[in-house]
Each structure stands twice: as C-alpha cells, then as structure tokens.
Amino acid sequence: MFPVDLKSDTVTKPSEEMRKAMYAAEVGDDVYGEDPTVNRLEETAAGLTGMEAALLLPSGTMGNLVAVLTHCGRGDGAILGADSHILNYEGGGLAALGSVVPLVADDCSGCIHPEEVRRHCRPSNVHFAPARLLCLENTHNRRGGLALSPETIRSSAEEAHLRGLSVHIDGARIFNASAAWNCSVKEYASSVDSLQFCISKGLGAPVGSLLCGARSFIDAARHWRKRLGGGLRQAGILAAAGLFALERNIDRLREDHENAELLGRLLSGGGVIQVEHNEKPTNMVYCKVPEGACADLHTRCAARGVLFNGVSDNRFRLVTHLDVSREQIVRAAEIILEEAAAS
Ligand SMILES: Cc1ncc(COP(=O)(O)O)c(C=O)c1O
Numbered sequence: 001m002f003p004v005d006l007k008s009d010t011v012t013k014p015s016e017e018m019r020k021a022m023y024a025a026e027v028g029d030d031v032y033g034e035d036p037t038v039n040r041l042e043e044t045a046a047g048l049t050g051m052e053a054a055l056l057l058p059s060g061t062m063g064n065l066v067a068v069l070t071h072c073g074r075g076d077g078a079i080l081g082a083d084s085h086i087l088n089y090e091g092g093g094l095a096a097l098g099s100v101v102p103l104v105a106d107d108c109s110g111c112i113h114p115e116e117v118r119r120h121c122r123p124s125n126v127h128f129a130p131a132r133l134l135c136l137e138n139t140h141n142r143r144g145g146l147a148l149s150p151e152t153i154r155s156s157a158e159e160a161h162l163r164g165l166s167v168h169i170d171g172a173r174i175f176n177a178s179a180a181w182n183c184s185v186k187e188y189a190s191s192v193d194s195l196q197f198c199i200s201k202g203l204g205a206p207v208g209s210l211l212c213g214a215r216s217f218i219d220a221a222r223h224w225r226k227r228l229g230g231g232l233r234q235a236g237i238l239a240a241a242g243l244f245a246l247e248r249n250i251d252r253l254r255e256d257h258e259n260a261e262l263l264g265r266l267l268s269g270g271g272v273i274q275v276e277h278n279e280k281p282t283n284m285v286y287c288k289v290p291e292g293a294c295a296d297l298h299t300r301c302a303a304r305g306v307l308f309n310g311v312s313d314n315r316f317r318l319v320t321h322l323d324v325s326r327e328q329i330v331r332a333a334e335i336i337l338e339e340a341a342a343s
C-alpha cells in the first residue's frame with residue numbers, strides 16, 4: 001500500500017511486461033536511422049497525431065526546445081504563457097541556447113486566447129523582436145491539469161497563422177486531454193504545426209517524448225536534436241517501452257482521471273482543505289491550505305508514506321497515475337485529511 005507516490009505521473013515504473021518488451025526489442029544505430037523499433041515508434045506517433053513524421057527525443061524538455069529552435073531563429077520572439085512549463089521549468093533553454101525572446105502572455109484561463117496573440121504581434125519595427133511562434137500547453141500543468149478543447153486550440157492557432165506565426169503544442173499530456181474531451185489527438189494536431197507528447201508520464205514508459213510535424217520540419221528538428229546531443233544509438237530498447245505504452249496505456253488514462261476526481265471529492269469533503277475547481281479536469285488535483293501550512297503538511301504526510309509536491313506556501317499538487325490504485329487513493333485522502341486537521 002505505501003508509499004503512495006502522488007508527486008507526479010513521471011514516477012511510474014516500467015511493468016514486468018513492458019520490461020520484457022524492452023528486453024526483446026530489435027535494435028540498430030538510430031543516428032544512422034537503422035533502429036527498426038525507433039522507426040516503428042516514430043511512425044506510430046505520426047499515425048496517432050495524423051502528422052507526416054515524428055522524432056523520438058530523450059525528454060519533453062528537449063522536445064519543446066528542439067521545436068522552438070526549429071521554428072525560431074536568433075532574436076525571434078516565441079509567445080509563451082506566463083504559467084507555461086516551457087517558461088517556468090525548462091531552464092530558460094530557448095534563451096540560453098537559441099537566443100529566442102520569450103513574449104510572455106496571459107494564460108490564466110489555460111490558453112493564450114486570440115486577442116492575447118494579437119497583442120503580441122506588433123508591427124514590423126526595428127525596436128521589436130518579431131513574434132514567430134505561439135506555444136500552447138495541453139493539458140495545462142500549472143492550471144491544475146486543465147484539458148483544453150480542440151476548438152479552443154484551433155481559434156488561437158488560426159489567429160497566429162493569420163499573422164504568419166507557427167504554432168507548437170507542448171502536449172506532454174495530450175492523451176489525457178483527448179481522454180477528457182473524448183476526442184482524438186489528431187483533432188488537436190490538425191490545427192498546429194508541431195506537437196510534442198511524452199511517453200514517460202501517464203503512459204508509463206521510463207524515458208522519451210515524440211515531436212510530431214511535417215516531414216521537412218522533422219528533418220530540421222533531427223538536426224537540432226543531434227546538435228544538442230540528443231541523438232541516441234540503440235534507442236530501440238526505449239522505443240519498445242514507448243510502443244508498449246501507446247498500445248496498452250492510452251485507454252486506461254480514464255482510470256487516473258476517475259481516481260483524481262475521487263481524491264478531490266474526498267479531500268474537499270473534509271472541510272479543512274480547499275480543492276481548486278477545474279472545468280475539464282484530468283489526473284491532477286491542486287489544493288489550498290492556510291498560508292504557510294504546506295511545508296508542515298508535506299512533512300507529516302511524507303512520514304506516513306503519502307508523497308506529493310508543494311507548489312507554494314499554501315498550495316500543493318497531487319497527481320494520479322497507473323502505479324496508484326483506487327484503494328491507495330482512498331487511504332491517501334484519509335491520511336492527508338487527518339494530518340491537515342491536526343496541524
Ligand atoms: C507540461 C509539461 N511539459 C513538458 C514537461 C517536460 O518533460 P520532461 O520532464 O520529460 O523533460 C513536463 C514535465 O513534467 C510538463 O509537465
């Protein structure tokens with residue numbers, strides 16, 4: 001039963017069956033394009049997103065970075081949400097390595113809406129960094145795992161395209177979004193130029209992300225991946241886990257959403273914790289406690305085997321995934337409520 005690790009869906013460990021698939025993987029040197037399992041994973045990812053081609057990368061961070069560097073040149077502007085993962089948690093890679101200027105936009109609704117896109121597309125003038133790229137995030141991590149609809153994405157993407165920008169989705173958890181909206185990932189991908197998704201989060205693989213787009217874009221992205229040191233050799237061992245994840249673990253994401261819904265309901269029922277509302281929730285639950293109470297609650301719960309991440313002095317996040325059962329969720333909620341009431 002313990003520990004119940006709700007820090008993130010990145011903590012999942014490969015199952016016995018997944019490990020067997022990895023062991024049995026046929027491999028080759030992927031930098032030469034000779035790893036049949038990587039090639040199959042990339043074709044599968046392209047097929048699932050309806051895009052022409054895909055590229056396996058070691059992480060979501062590198063997937064986003066390679067996308068930005070492929071879309072933008074030195075001094076170009078990329079419109080990023082103030083709460084986006086790319087801006088907040090990826091080490092400033094786009095500025096450090098690409099001299100790309102972050103144009104920070106309001107994404108408090110989870111999306112950067114068309115009027116906000118317009119605001120950042122300033123007239124051509126030597127004083128301004130020209131906006132070249134709009135980056136959206138779905139699901140939106142800091143907005144509580146909110147899933148955006150294909151229509152919401154489309155309206156912002158159309159505005160950006162009208163103004164000559166490319167559009168990238170950081171879809172680390174795009175399969176959670178598609179499960180929440182009961183739509184296919186193709187519906188998201190059809191209105192944008194590139195989409196990155198992670199196999200190492202709720203899908204349960206140990207490593208990897210797929211960047212998807214037009215063939216010419218992916219050819220250029222492959223060059224950037226190599227420059228950044230992300231060209232891997234016998235990566236079929238990892239790709240086999242990704243294929244297994246895409247075949248077996250997409251449909252079950254709904255269970256994680258049900259568990260998150262249950263967890264939120266149990267926690268809000270106790271009257272001591274405020275559970276944040278989310279119009280289209282997925283596998284995350286964000287909670288508020290009185291100012292300064294988060295660190296103490298975190299320590300007390302960790303001592304009883306319930307692990308989660310504090311986001312600020314009074315806010316914490318719980319994430320459900322394939323390595324936590326419904327029973328563990330119920331027990332975790334009891335422990336969190338007991339400790340919150342005692343502190
Ligand atoms: C929305 C989002 N994008 C990108 C990433 C980066 O993925 P990685 O940890 O594989 O670099 C994460 C990781 O949690 C994420 O939540």
